[in-house]
Amino acid sequence: MRLQDFRCHWALLLGLLLAGAVGAEPGAELASPTAGWRYSGLLDDLDSPRVAYPTPPIDRGGQRGRSLIEGHLRELAGIDRAQRLVVNGNPLPLYTDAQGRFVRPYAFGSGSNSVEVASADGRSLKRVQFYEANAGRVPPRVRVVLGWDDPKAELDLHIVTPDGQHAFWARPRLNNGGGLDPDGVDGPGPEMFTMAAPLHGTYLVYVNYWGNYGDQGYNFQAGSNQQEVITAQVNLVFNENSVNEKRETFVVPLRTIGDLVLVKTFTY
Known part of the structure; x- marks a missing residue:
């Protein structure tokens, strides 16, 4: 083969390899929510299956009118590889099923909302901004969001409100208007507590390392978790999606x- 022909063949091969690399570039697709104006009461597909990947949350009924954040990761599939889902500034670990699919519930308030999927190193893969025009969805004045980085661990959020009521997985609905929903199971969350009309007084925020989850179901065996030290992240948000929004983030290591x-004692 002449040198000129060899160079042509090598250039063609290099071009194909580069094209393949480009085609394999990590990315994300979001089927829901979509960008633009949204009136959830009309646009939600009530016939679509209420499922979540990689594991389902329990609908405890603490909140109603939840929306699903549904999408697909390309070249980033796998339950053991956590990416990031950032909803209205609240970052959460994001795991998928084997095909890269994910579905997570979230209770959006009226007004401007955003959903972003980012890679583990923080690179934005997909972002949508939409305006929720349903006035019935009152933005929460207090929201507590828990997520963690171990799909084989089960953590629980516990909130004690000023009137002494205790919201957790066995009592998600409080008669003061507070609600714990969704209650993520099988790791890694999210779990959320919200109140649209918070009581004035002192709140207590706890995180409990309840147990682990494996092929045989729940267990309490040390070492059956994936991470030696589980990193929980708690986002405390006041007046979400308003000019008065304030937030605090707490990182909590859990070992046993x-x-x-x-995590936090605060006064509203």
Whole structure:
């Protein structure tokens, strides 16, 4: 083969390899929510299956009118590889099923909302901004969001409100208007507590390392978690999606099943 022909063949091969690399570039698709104006009461597809990947949350009924954040990761599939889902500034670990699909619930308030999918190193893969025009969806004045980085661990959010009521997985609905929903199971969340009309007084925010989850179901065996130290992240948001929004983020290490950590005491 002449040198000129060899160079042509090599250039063609290099071009194909580069094209393949470009085609394999990590990315994300969001089927829901879509950008633009949205009136959830009209646009939600009530016939679509209420499922979530990689594992389903439990609908405890603490909140109603939840929306699903549904999408697909390309070249980033796998439950053991956590990416990031950032909803209205609240970052959460994002796991998928084996095909890269994910569905997560979220209770959006009226007004401007955003959803972003980012890679583990923080690179934005997909972002949508939409305006929720349903006036019945009152933005929460207090929202507490828990997520963690181990799909084989089960953590629980516990909230004690000023009137002494205790919201957790066994009592998600409070008669003061507070609600814990969704309650993520099988790791890694999210779990959320919201109040649209918070009581004035002192609130307590706890995180409990309840147990682990494996092929045989729940267990309490040390070492059956994936991470030696589980990193929980708690986002405390006041007046979400308003000019008065304030937020605090707390990172909590958990090592032993049964750990119960007081994350924050705050006064509203």
